[in-house]
Amino acid sequence: MDPIEKLTAGYRGFRAGRFNEQRQTYEELVDHGQRPKVALIACSDSRVDPATVLQADPGDLFMVRNVANLVPPYEREGHYHGTSAALEFAVQHLEVDHVVVLGHAHCGGIKSLFEERERGGDGNFFVPPWMSLVKSAYLRVQGTMPDADEEVKARVCEQSAVLVSLENLMTFPCIRERVGAGRLRLHGWYIDIRACTLHVYDPERQSFEVVT
């Protein structure tokens, strides 16, 4: 089936099915406004749709998706801070209780850090500087496990990048303040969609623990 036709058919199915069943929920969310408790930063990757994987209902998740689920550090320079704008809106206006950074295995963005050919050149203007946000995670992996298999390095780098994003979240004054006051909690998650395992970062153990 043509991919666009598949999607419009999907819409018709949604309208006749899930929307019809949850019509009241949708009406309430429009009439009274959204009140999501969780903001989630996920990758644009087509395989790891958080609403599907986490079985979220409408109104549950305020979501930001970008290449490699990265959070940039707080900065006031520049003009187009899409992820930062979404975080500001989620935290200051929606007053979410949680911010989750959801990393994933086999991330193309992280993989590009390992591929020389991806580091710049014609037609590749935006990904390299964007991915440089987690260059520290890449360098740490290369420094601590230089002889490891590339796939293993990529998995470790994907998880380390989640931690870099958690650190960057804390550079936002509105987030730092709320976390300090106990009004906001930050979470680092990581999913492997092949095995369907979800890993949650435990700050005390300093490791990602599998959710059973």
Ligand SMILES: [Zn+2]
């Ligand atoms: Zn990805």
